[in-house]
Structures are given as C-alpha cells and as structure tokens.
Amino acid sequence: xxxxxxxxxxxxxxxxxxVAFWCDPISGHATLYWYRQILGQGLELLVQxxxxxxxxxxxxxxxxxxxxxxxxxxSTLKIQPAELGDSAMYLCASSLxxxxxxxxxxxxxxxxxxxxx
Amino acid sequence: DAKTTQPPSMDCAEGRAANLPCNHxxxSGNEYVYWYRQIHSQGPQYIIHGLKNNETNEMxxxxxxxxxxxxxxxxxxxxxxxxxxxxxxxxxxTGKLIFGQGTTLQVKP
Numbered sequence: 630x631x632x633x634x635x636x637x638x639x640x641x642x643x644x645x646x647x648v649a650f651w652c653d654p655i656s657g658h659a660t661l662y663w664y665r666q667i668l669g670q671g672l673e674l675l676v677q678x679x680x681x682x683x684x685x686x687x688x689x690x691x692x693x694x695x696x697x698x699x700x701x702x703x704s705t706l707k708i709q710p711a712e713l714g715d716s717a718m719y720l721c722a723s724s725l726x727x728x729x730x731x732x733x734x735x736x737x738x739x740x741x742x743x744x745x746x
Numbered sequence: 747d748a749k750t751t752q753p754p755s756m757d758c759a760e761g762r763a764a765n766l767p768c769n770h771x772x773x774s775g776n777e778y779v780y781w782y783r784q785i786h787s788q789g790p791q792y793i794i795h796g797l798k799n800n801e802t803n804e805m806x807x808x809x810x811x812x813x814x815x816x817x818x819x820x821x822x823x824x825x826x827x828x829x830x831x832x833x834x835x836x837x838x839x840t841g842k843l844i845f846g847q848g849t850t851l852q853v854k855p
Contacts, residue, residue, distance in 0.1 A: 633789075660841060671833065671845035672790070685842060720789050724841065733778075733841050737789030 631655040633738035635721050641744045647709035650741045654703070654723030660684075662735065663696055663706050664720040672720065678704065711745045718742050750834045755850040758828075764821040766849050768834030771815040778837045779810060781819045783830040784848070790833065793819065824853045 634653040642648050654661050659680050664672040675694065677685040680701040689696065693712070698704040708715055719742075722735040751769040758764040770779065778797050782790040794801055794808045796817070801808045807820040821828055833848040 664845075671847050672843075674842060674844070677840075677842065685840065722789070726841075733837065734792045734795070735782075735790075735843060736792070740789050 631736075633721055633723055633736050635719075635738035635741055637741055638739060639742050639744075641746065642711050643746050644713055645710040647707065648711050648743060649708075650706045650719050650721075650743075652704045652706070652721030652738060654721070655736055658723035658725055658736075659701070660724045660726065660733075661698055661704050662722040662724075663704070664722065666718040666720060666740075668717070675706070708743075711743075713745050716743055716745045749844075750836055750846050752832075752834050752846065752849045754847065755852065757852050757854055758821075758824045760826060760853055760855050761823055764819075764824040764828065764851060764853070766819040766821075766832050766834075766851065767816065768818070769816045770834070770836050773814050773836050775814075776839060779808070779814075779817050780835045780837050780843060781806070781808065782833045782835065782843075782845075783828075784833065785827075785830045790845075793832075795837070824851075826853050826855065829853045 636651050661678040663675045665675050666672045675689045676696045678698045681698050696706045718740045720740045722737045724733050724735045778795050780795040781793040784790045794806050796808045796810050810817045831848040831850050833845050835843045
C-alpha cells in the first residue's frame with residue numbers, strides 16, 4: 630500500500646540552528662499539507678499546496694518558516710532559526726484532490742519529531 | 747470554518763460498541779464531517795466521512811443527525827488496538843481540516 634514518506638523521523642537541534650524536513654507524498658496526489666502538533670495538542674495546519682502552488686499558508690510563521698514544492702511532487706519544510714517553542718511533531722499529508730468529498734481523504738506520514746535544545 | 751465539540755475522554759470495554767459523539771452546530775450545507783484517529787506517536791489515520799447520510803465502512807459507522815448539527819462515530823466491536831485519540835472534523839470547502847483536541851478513547855480489557 631502506498632504511503633507518505635517523511636524524513637528524518639527524529640531531529641534534535643540547538644536553538645538558532647537551521648533544520649529541514651522532507652516529505653514525499655503518495656504518487657499522483659496533487660495536494661500536500663504540512664501540520665505541526667505540539668505534544669498533547671491537536672494538529673495545526675502550517676501550509677497547503679496544490680501541485681507546486683501554495684493554497685494556504687496563513688498559519689505559517691513566515692519570519693522563520695519556509696516551505697516549497699518546486700516540481701509539485703516532494704516538499705521541504707525549513708525552519709531558520711529554530712526556537713525552543715518549535716519543538717513538536719511535524720506531519721505531512723497528501724490527498725488526491727483539493728475538493729470533493731470522495732477524494733479528499735488525507736493520508737498522513739509518520740511525522741518528524743523535532744526537539745530544540 | 748465550523749468548529750466541533752467532543753468529550754475529552756471516554757472508556758469502553760473490549761468487545762463492546764464505542765459510541766463517540768461530536769457536536770458541529772455551525773456546519774454549513776456543503777461541509778463534510780470527517781473522522782480521524784491518532785494512535786500514540788503515529789500520524790492520524792482516516793476513518794470515515796459523510797455529508798448527510800449515514801455511512802458505514804470496514805472500520806466504523808457514522809451517524810449524522812437530520813439537522814447535521816451532531817454526529818456519532820460507532821466502532822461496533824472495540825479492541826485494545828482501538829485505543830487512540832479520535833478527531834471529529836468539519837472539512838472546509840478549501841479542503842482544509844481543522845483538528846480540535848479530540849476524544850481520547852481508552853478500550854479496557
């Protein structure tokens with residue numbers, strides 16, 4: 630069964646350093662999402678792509694976070710510089726289409742757990 | 747975006763049906779109700795979704811009230827592996843899912 634791949638699974642960094650996370654969605658999925666989940670809390674959408682275009686990045690802290698999906702396939706989320714409050718699980722998800730109830734099931738990857746010291 | 751309200755936690759005996767309620771009184775006519783679950787330290791897993799009619803799949807059943815202001819997820823025969831956080835979500839027309847705190851379901855032997 631096709632899966633969303635993410636790497637690394639775990640990342641420990643010191644504050645003020647740069648970190649990057651990678652996501653490879655399920656083949657053929659046009660929509661890609663990055664979420665952040667602070668321990669014990671729900672998921673917060675950071676950015677949503679439709680192919681290579683950003684659809685929603687209203688919750689992305691743009692002073693330090695950036696995301697790209699240059700060829701409309703895999704995606705990278707970067708934090709520079711990292712802060713203590715960025716410690717969280719970063720989850721990537723993909724779906725076949727942007728809208729339409731039948732095809733908007735989001736498939737999630739295993740996530741990257743970031744710890745900022 | 748419509749907001750959902752769920753109880754923070756529930757217990758269920760193994761082998762019994764687990765009924766998880768959700769209120770979404772501000773849902774719009776074209777917004778779908780989605781349910782996901784998240785087992786500890788894993789990414790969320792899709793369970794089921796619906797618009798107006800009740801839905802059933804191999805994992806669960808979704809009962810949506812006629813006025814669409816609330817719904818219930820039913821796991822017909824809960825097992826220990828169903829212990830997880832269950833999220834009820836109203837999906838915006840943009841496709842955006844807004845996750846709340848969810849319900850922590852504890853299935854007990």
